Amino acid sequence: MKKRLFTPGPTPVPENVMLSMAAPIIHHRNPEFMEILQRVHENLKYLFQTTQPVVVLSCSGTGGMESAISSIFREGDKVIAINAGKFGERWGELVRLYTGGCIEETVPWGRAIEPGRLKELLREHPDAKGVCLTHSETSTGTAADIRALSAVIREESDALVLVDGITAIGAHEFHFDDWGIDICITGSQKGLMMPPGLALIAVSERAQDVINAAEDSAKNFYLSLAKALKAHSGDDTPFTPAVSLVIGLDEALKMIRQEGIETTWARHESLAAACRAGCTALGMELFSTSPSFAVTPVWLPEGVEWNAFNKALKYSNGITVAAGQDDYKGKIFRISHLGYYDELDMLTIVGAMERALKEIGYCFPVGAGVTAVQQAFLGR
């Protein structure tokens, strides 16, 4: 059976990217590798829309988040973290670990923080040293208006703007420099069409100054952004990088450059809209009030049991989707269209959902979902 991933990490890897990683290993101090890393650094700037350094760490996205928090903040620093789901919650956990506290603002799942509410928080805490945001909250499939939120922070305070862009980069319009972002992180197994194992972090000049000034008191070593930034300036890494993954990333970034980042963003927006149309046509309700372009969360319809539906998808159709998390386990599920997906993939996932629903006895007009997807792309 042909297996297909529709999960928001890991995501499918194109064949040319896989093949590039199968070549014999090269040494990371060879000019051949340095040249690749240099090109990767350049293309990462394009991806994040920045002239600032974007460092490559050999760890998953969470390692990137920990690297940022542990390199920037110290015990006693006041940091605001917005928790609108699993990954916002993770920001709070990391902040508490490295500063001893956290001003945590909880937002109901499926909604995004309003810029007005963030303004109030900043006025309550004018001494905040940083604000941690999530651009696309993967657990709830919800996108926040990072441009507006960052503008509010820059207007109201000197706090650094930290963005978890792990499922947003490549899927949502993003301008690191123009929007005044200080830290943005993504991971290789999300919008970059790569296997897991790399975290990419863009670092503003303001953030670099803080990181370099505080280097000696940082409670980190392998995850030190100060070390990574120093090495980056010579197109190098402080430790042995995940050589094969960097070679694959080079190939994946070339693909994004070739498509053009604006086209990549527009493709995700259009795939997300078609996916929502297909689900709605099958009688399923959408979960988020501010849908992400990376992942679509959907309520399981009345009478559809998650385990049975998931098994029918996986074992009869080779399809993997993502379950709901925490309170929403068994209530919602999530379909990803992040990275290497096209319009025909949306017909596949919605067609597979129809097959699985039919198998478990859920009543709906066969073809309604697929028709809605076709119409979303082709018109009526």
Ligand SMILES: *Cc1c(COP(=O)(O)O)cnc(C)c1O
């Ligand atoms: C996947 C994800 C993470 C965690 O990344 P890992 O690579 O699993 O460590 C963090 N934030 C968001 C928004 C994610 O989607």
